[in-house]
Amino acid sequence: MWSPSKFRSERCTSMRRGRTLGMAGLACAVLVLSAPAPAAAADGVRLGDVQQAIRSLARTDGVVGAIGEVYVDGKRVGRGTAGSRLLGGKGGRIPSESRYRIASQTKLMEATVVLQLVGEGKLSLDDKLSDLLPGAYGDAAEKITVRDLIRHTSGIPDFAESGKFDVFDFTTAYKPIDLVQAARDLPQGEPGQYRYSTTNYVLLGMIIEKVTGHDRAAEFRRRLFAPLGMKHTYLPTKISDQIKGPHGHGYTPDGKGVPRDVDRLNATSWGVEGAISTAHDVSAFYRALSQGKLVPAGLERQLPRPFPNLCGGTVSSASGGLPGISSTTFSSADGRIQFAVAATLKIDNEKAMAVGDATIKAAEAVLCPGQ
Structure with missing residues (x-):
């Protein structure tokens, strides 16, 4: 549902395990790009042709449209868009600055908020789930810590x-x-063993709200977005x-295999971990995170990097x-460079293996031309 080979894929494996750290998304096969255009220099950084890379990504089977933007030191230095905004080549191109669902990339933001609360003394990594949310998860909660939830080692x-x-349920409001x-009705794992699960982050969201007295969206705005x-x-x-605003529409097959628009998504179930962002904004988050501006010193090692x-x-x-969506953000170790990519789909994520590798190939063509 929403997704590393350390932020493991959620329901689908976000790019081939061992090659990427997807927080949930697609597994992948290889798509070879055509020969790259001459690389351009941006503030001392050598980059490949972004438009060509995005065009190649958009040719991948199952992709409706694709966008990408490159930022160096917070300045956009390249962008690309290809495919179409709607199914069947309709609706024109997707503006590269459009919003899209970042899905499990939201988890890294949520872990950041939790570690800020730890740094403020409002939480401890060793706090037990049973103490923070009494009754929420039964006897197993006595062995599960905040650290386990962040690292997906709770067994939940x-x-x-x-x-x-149901992904097409737009009427039921879940708490x-x-x-x-x-999740409690499913076979449980042992605390301490890695098991990727969005439920961990649902619980962390509940903890954020209990500790701060504010809803999760408000804390994200106050601590990160603003x-x-x-x-x-x-x-x-x-x-x-x-x-909101102009954007690409994604599709997923219904029970009869017919692609249905999932521009709407129930944010109380399937969309519970899905922030909606832009290439500019998500790049700003990764830049600040990589440069040590968001998490207190000494706690950054707790993040699922x-x-x-x-x-x-x-x-x-x-x-x-x-x-209907696969999104990836690539970031340099020093935080100077980000390449944010989003591809809207018309196939089931679990069958979109080629999209993951095609996204990696696009990033290689742009960020390490000639290699």
Whole structure:
């Protein structure tokens, strides 16, 4: 549902395990790009042709449209858009600055907020789930800590595996505890063993709200979006939320295999971890995070870090996937460079393996031309 090979894929594997750190998204096969155009220099950084890379990504089977923007030191130095805004080549191109769902990339933001609360003394990594949310998860909660939830070592299964939540349900409003209860009905894992699960972050969201007295969306705005100038980013909360402004539409097959528009997504179930952002805004988050501006010193090692898998290990990636969308942000180790990519889909994420590798190939062509 929403997604590393350390932010493991959620329901689908966000790019081939061991190559990327997807927070949920797509698994992948290789798409070879055509020969890159001459690289351009930007503030001392050599870059490949962004438009050509995005065009190649958009040719991948299952992709409706694709956008990408490159930032160096907070300045946009390249962008690309290809494919179409709507299915069947309709609606024109997607503006590269459009909003899109970043899916499980939201988890890294949520972990950042939790670690800020730890740094403020409002939480401890060793606090037990049973003490923070009494009754929310039964006897197992006595062995589960905040650290376990952040690292996906709680043993708690993903509520989506219950099959109780329909991606096309735009009428049922669920409470976070409903998702947690659905996970309790599934076979449990052992605390301490890695098991990627969005339920961990549903619980962390509930903890944020209890500790701060504010809803999760408000804390994200106050702690991340406003300070970082992420003016076009928000957490959807309604059961039938749509993306604001011009944007690409994603599709997922219904029970008969017919692609259906999932521009609307129930933010109380399938979209519970899905912030809506832009290439500019998500780049601002990764830049600040990489440069140590968001998490108190000494706590940053608790974050589920993106895996350094490109350009000789100097660039990392974090990705996310929800029905109809695959999004990935690549960031250099020093935080100077970000390449944010989003591809809208018309196929089931679990079958979109080629999209993940095509996204990696696009990033390699742009961020490490000639390698």
